[in-house]
């Protein structure tokens with residue numbers, strides 16, 4: 001089975017975003033970048049699919065040289081090769097989908113996985129646009145997946161419930177949290193990834209259909225603070241409620 | 249919560265992509281799997297046994313050894329970064345990895361026969377077998393050369409008698425690398441847990457390294473077959489070579505503890521208000537925080553160059569002593585200052601500082617005390633041995 005993962009390289013959600021002087025782009029100094037968290041589910045599902053049916057996993061990214069870091073991580077997790085499509089950054093979603101499609105179509109994949117959205121610009125559109133450009137059906141926001149006899153059965157998250165659907169291959173699947181638990185890149189995997197190939201391509205952006213006029217940070221940024229997500233955060237919460245908010 | 253590390257001097261620019269990725273993998277593992285359970289294990293005085301298979305899966309054990317034994321063949325800097333992240337979780341977790349890798353797999357790899365390597369190394373890498381290292385005795389700590397444990401040659405093997413003490417992992421180990429004198433010369437032996445006459449009772453009631461198993465090893469007429477004698481050891485020097493490996497990992501590891509203490513104190517100082525301002529706004533607190541960051545930065549550069557030297561085969565054991573000595577002491581001092589910044593809150597186990605501080609009391613002592621490393625470097629630069 002030929003499996004493709006479309007991956008994006010995004011600022012770590014834990015970093016504090018600063019806006020550049022031009023007020024249209026993000027200041028990238030000191031910002032660490034990671035694989036888009038939703039794409040990690042895509043990589044994991046691709047690897048599981050390969051482990052079950054054999055074949056190869058190819059990771060495709062649109063971006064600049066820095067994005068190689070995320071491709072390497074996917075290779076370290078177990079993907080077989082990477083393709084980096086270099087092109088102008090800060091382009092519209094459709095352009096990105098076109099760039100991806102231009103390299104993915106000739107690969108004739110059976111399945112294309114991508115995260116349901118990219119946590120940088122949150123357009124939630126590339127997956128479906130890519131499916132359209134490839135001429136494949138797509139199932140988005142998938143939380144459960146089974147493949148049997150070239151039929152894909154998926155459960156997708158919809159408002160307030162679950163929708164079960166079926167599709168033939170080839171297909172584009174966009175992945176949602178809950179689908180799987182992404183593996184760590186093992187130390188051996190990381191060392192092996194050094195010798196896996198990353199092919200570089202170039203995509204010429206003909207017209208950028210979307211212009212960003214201004215970026216602004218949310219104003220009430222300092223009002224909310226996440227101390228943690230489990231019981232270990234409670235003592236600090238109580239302390240802050242008592243000492244800072246002075247409400248208890 | 250995700251840990252972001254401390255890198256005031258852009259030292260990351262001196263690391264390769266693989267080195268950073270290895271650190272990231274271990275960092276995520278520690279955030280996801282170690283931090284959430286470690287206080288409980290520390291309180292209860294137990295080692296989180298359930299983490300061992302996952303650590304093996306990641307490739308942590310014997311990570312610098314060749315692929316043919318199922319290992320990752322990392323360089324020494326990547327290995328050090330891994331130790332730093334593990335110790336950021338807890339010194340007990342790092343100790344487990346140090347012992348398995350530097351004190352059990354390394355001696356088998358370096359002093360073992362091909363059969364011993366082929367049999368033991370893959371099993372130890374997968375943690376199907378757990379190992380420990382028995383050098384210290386009740387009456388011989390800093391001067392292990394005086395050890396009383398004896399090996400006597402008999403038909404088909406050796407008979408070992410003696411007692412070892414303070415042995416990390418002893419009770420949970422399947423195999424102990426035991427150092428004993430045969431005709432007055434120190435040799436290494438592989439003693440399996442089910443050998444008759446061998447027992448490894450756990451030492452309880454520690455105030456330090458509580459999430460780590462520490463044991464006695466009792467050898468009462470234990471028959472060890474010839475196949476379990478490490479043929480290439482050359483006296484006490486061989487045991488000390490193992491310690492050099494482990495000390496190298498410690499010099500990196502304690503930077504993890506420094507980072508936790510510093511970041512905890514920094515966050516706390518920014519939010520704790522006394523009198524009219526956050527305590528971070530007072531000069532005395534700033535002096536403490538700046539001192540911590542300075543020492544962390546120095547320690548980072550020290551081990552990085554040490555690792556590069558080690559990769560080039562240029563690191564001497566005295567270089568390792570200097571780094572182990574400095575970094576353990578600084579780590580302990582940083583924890584103490586961090587605890588001060590947290591005031592009374594600093595003594596609670598809601599914060600990781602006291603746990604790290606207590607752990608570091610052991611880390612400063614084991615693998616050669618602070619004083620021993622002073623004497624090692626002292627002898628190197630003056631030419632005078634001041635041990636006796």
Ligand SMILES: Cc1cc2nc3c(=O)[nH]c(=O)nc-3n(C[C@H](O)[C@H](O)[C@H](O)COP(=O)(O)OP(=O)(O)OC[C@H]3O[C@@H](n4cnc5c(N)ncnc54)[C@H](O)[C@@H]3O)c2cc1C
Nearest residue numbers: 381382383384389390414415416610614615616617619635
């Ligand atoms: C938690 C823990 C785990 C351990 N794990 C292991 C293990 O897995 N395997 C193992 O073999 N050992 C292990 N050890 C033992 C450790 O290596 C020894 O404790 C250490 O070498 C010091 O020996 P000692 O405790 O007997 O102290 P001593 O040697 O009795 O030293 C006591 C004090 O005297 C000082 N001193 C000694 N000689 C001199 C001198 N000539 N000049 C100046 N000062 C001197 C020392 O620096 C120290 O401050 C462990 C120890 C601990 C605490």
